[in-house]
Amino acid sequence: MSEPKLRAKELDAADGLAAQRAEFVLDEGDGGSGGEAVYLDGNSLGALPVAVPGRVEDVVRRQWGELRIRSWTEEGWWTAPERIGDRIAPLVGAAAGQIVVGDSTSVNVFKAVVGAVRLARSADGAAGPARDEIVVDATTFPTDGYIAESAARMTGCTLRPVPPSEIPDALGDRTAAVLLNHVDYRTGRLHDLPALTAAVHAAGAYVVWDLCHSAGALPVGLDEHGVDLAVGCTYKYLNGGPGAPAYLYVRAELQDRFDSPLPGWNSHAEPFGMRPEYAPAPGALRGRVGTPDILSMLALEAALDVWDGVTVEAVRAKSLALTDFFLECVEAYVPEGRVACLTPRPHGERGSQIALRCPDAGDVMKRLIERGVVGDFRHPDVLRFGFTPLYVGFADTERAARVLAEVLAETGV
Amino acid sequence: MSEPKLRAKELDAADGLAAQRAEFVLDEGDGGSGGEAVYLDGNSLGALPVAVPGRVEDVVRRQWGELRIRSWTEEGWWTAPERIGDRIAPLVGAAAGQIVVGDSTSVNVFKAVVGAVRLARSADGAAGPARDEIVVDATTFPTDGYIAESAARMTGCTLRPVPPSEIPDALGDRTAAVLLNHVDYRTGRLHDLPALTAAVHAAGAYVVWDLCHSAGALPVGLDEHGVDLAVGCTYKYLNGGPGAPAYLYVRAELQDRFDSPLPGWNSHAEPFGMRPEYAPAPGALRGRVGTPDILSMLALEAALDVWDGVTVEAVRAKSLALTDFFLECVEAYVPEGRVACLTPRPHGERGSQIALRCPDAGDVMKRLIERGVVGDFRHPDVLRFGFTPLYVGFADTERAARVLAEVLAETGV
Known part of the structure; x- marks a missing residue:
């Protein structure tokens, strides 16, 4: 057995999270040459938790099919957005009552960025500076930039894209809101949430963090670091299913002043009062909009069961061990210079994926x-490999690097 | 057999849509005294179509569980919003390519109303009148009013609530957009879509119709009547399931100028180009926002199979026969003056529900x-009975009126 293969065996044997793999539906023996498929695309779509199909069947056949509208109360459909939000909360370091689930990430970015601008303006009052700038990470996932541009246009701001490293210097009296990604979707770089949050606050502005590529993969510490608002999807490291609803975090102390641009009937203080005047609900519920998407939402709820007895800290430790080991294997197997690693080596700057650049990546x-x-390709020249510690092991990781080396040896440039 | 019971028998025997009932999961023998439950709340949550559970199971177990990310292309996940939009299109009188499914009704109201204001302003140009007013049906379902208020605030307009009958007189040079309900959620009144659309156009403004309580119950004729934009939910007469995604219609000729306030990556001309600059996709796709909610969306797709071989005209004819017959039975069974009908008698002014007012409605x-x-209660004094012609029959209708009379006789006021 080769050196990396032996190491993989030892690492798997010592892996305290190895048993979690049984909570997921994964391939057996249908992965082409060499047995099981190695799924390194959980940073795009998490694997199916075994608890989900039965739960969804119950929701469809019994709750919808038999109880019908009674399920809105009897099966807790109505309160699902905040109940499931409270299940996500500990995974991102938030106390209960600050997260609601619903809508897409893009829609939540809109709520959060407009909300942040309004918070900044209401905090300063009439005598304060004219805050008319929204700063966005220049390397952001595109939808964040597009939506931030719309939020800027609709709040009388200008949008200023700034490379993440230059953000502290770009902040000032004009800054209303700053939209940042915790982990860069392309490179896997982890940004310094505590320091950047503090810098935004020092400028008197409000920060919105996009947690799509960090929640469920590493500790976030929303409460601890005083984050104002955050959004994230649930179909990557939270395994909620394709297009599962996203979530919105609004820090408890800001909720009374959070002024949503999407004040739907579900965020009304008295939704069934059917009153013509809008009066926002207290707390996190203020982030709700329309009728919650029950099928997808309850699939997500079942998917969150995989976190029972698992800490994010343990996941993070394994994630770093997996990505360290993957880089080790790539170095051992792949000729130097054939690929370039875009993901930072220091643990403090690394998310839970490895991005390798090579000219023929597609x-x-x-x-x-x-x-x-199975990884994925990001235009024009990036190979992305996501490491999801709940179901990826070290033998999978060694095999991925080995097959990568074989493919690279065949293709050449 | 009583006169209404005999009539019900005859009407059921002659019902050309009676066979459609077998396409739905309905109660048998668990409805308390008197056998099957009569479900007259399909205007809140449509019954479960029998095709749905198997389809959802396939989506969860095979498409998500086995194929995972490959399903985005191989199973048509990515194109679901426009594909399913095209399935809804004939039900609302729209040619293909004008409807996308996704997001909640509230979120689509926001897209449509902001989009309508921008259309009005871009049509007039700088020399045109300063259109700064959004007119909304004063009796609208609350979320439409709340969202229209937000749209007004964010586009520099004022919101003007107007009783539907006074809307033509309220329109003028200042009117940018008008948001109307095709059928009033409370009273079941059907508004005159052709005449009101023409009146809005005569004022140089753009109209948004909310079809939540009409789509799937009666002909809408979006194309025929030149409607500009429309939104609707899919969980009432379209039976898509609890909180199923809503849809947005943008008339073909307006799509190039439709300027969405929620320009997510899914509406980009080249979504996987990951470009920092937003460039809207052509056609209906421009109404998309974030990643589509696949589980709920494909449940809806399966639910739409019940429309195969069914025309909306046949549904409308049966709907009117059902509501006529219900009123007939109520008159026969319920003492005069005990309830007051809020729903207009003329067919041209009636949706597919009957709303009865009585002081002890709850x-x-x-x-x-x-x-x-099973009907529902709307604060403070309204009993709502929804008639869904695909699965409600005349014997159900007679029984509902008879049990209503029994209950009213017991309770008294």
Whole structure:
């Protein structure tokens, strides 16, 4: 057995999270050459938790099919957004009552960024500076930038894209809100949430963190670091299913002043009063909009069961061990210079994915998938490998690097 | 057999849509006294179509569980919003390519109303009148009013609530957009879509119709009547399931100028180009926002199979026959003056529900439900009975009226 293979065996044997793999539906023996497929795309779509199909069947057949509208109260449909929000809360370091689930990430970015601008303006009052700038990470996932641009246009602000490293210097009296990604979707770089949050606050502005690529993969510490608002999706490291509803965090002390641009009937203080005047509900409920999407939402709720007895700290430790080991294997197997790692080496700057740049990345990923190593390709030249510690092991990781080396040896440039 | 019971028997025997009932999961023998529950709340949550559970199971177990990310292309997940939009299109009188499914009704109202204001302003140009008013039906379902207020605030307009009958007189040079309900959620009144649309256009403004209580119950004729924008939910007469995604219609000729306030990456001309600059997709796709909610969306797609071979005209004819017959039975069974009908008698002004006012409506509805007649209660004094012609029959209707009379006789005021 090769050195990396032996190491993988030892690491798997010592892995305290190895048993969690049984909570997921994963391939057995259908991954082409070499047995099981290795699924390294949980940072795009998390694998199916085994608890989900039965739960969804119950929701469809019994709750909808038999109880019908009674389920809104008897099965807790109506309160699902805040109940499931409270299930996500400990995973991102938030106390209960600050997260609601619902809508897409993009829609939540809109609520959060407009909300942040309004918070900044209401905090300063008439005598304060004219805050008319929204700062956004220049390397952000595109939808955040597009939505922030719309939020800027609709609040009389200008949008200023700034490379993340230059953000502290870009902040000032004009800054109303700052929208940042905790982990960069492309490179896997982890940004310094505590320091950047403090810098935004020092400028008198409000920060919105996008947790899509960090929640469920590493500790976030929303409460601890005084984050104002945050959004995230639930279909990556939270395994909620394709297009599962996203969530919105509004820090408890800001909720009374949170002024949503999407004040739907579900965020009304008295939704069934059917009153013509809007009066926002107290607390996190203020972030709700329309009728919650029950099928997807309750699938997510079942998916969150995999976190019972698991700490984010343990997940983070394994995630770093997996990505360290993957880089070790890539170095051992792949000729130097054939790929360049975009993901930072220091643990403090690394998310839960490894991004490798190579000129023929599109073709390479196609061949990898054919051989049962599933990552994804990001235009124009990036191979992304996501490491989801609840179901990826060290032997999977060694195999992925080995197959990558084989494919790279065949293709050449 | 009583006269209404005999009539019900004849009407059911002659009902060309009677066979459609087998497409739905309905109660048998568990409705308390008197056998099957009569479900007259399909205007709140449509019954479960039998095709849905199997389809959802396939989506969860095979598409998500086995194929995972490959389903985005191989199973058509990515194109679901426009594909399912095209399935809804004939039900609302729209040619293909004008409807996308996704987000809640409230979120779509926001897109549509802001979009309408921008259309009005771009049509007039700088030399045109300063259109700064959004007119909304004063009796609207509350969320429409709340969201229209937000749209007004964010586009520099004022919101003007106007009783529907006075809307033509309220329109003018200042009117940018008008948001109207096709059928009033409370009273069941059907508004005159062709005439009101023409009146809005005569004022140089743009109209948004909310079809929540009409789509799937009666012909809408969006294309025929030149409607600009429309939104609707899919969980009432379209039976898509609790909180199923809503839809947005943008008339083909307006799509190039439709300027969404929620320009997410899914509405980008090249979503996987990951470009920092937003460039809207052509056509209906421009109404998309974030990642589509696949579980709920594909449940809806399966639910739409019940429309195969069914025309909206046939549904409308049966709907009117059902509501006529219900009123006939109520008159036969219920002492005069005990309830007052809020729903207009003329067919041209009636949706697919009957709303009866009585002072003790909350208590009455509770007792009705206990006896297997399921309608709903709307604060403070309205009993709502929704008639869904695909699965409600005339014997159901007679029984509902009969049990209502029994309950009313017991309770008294």
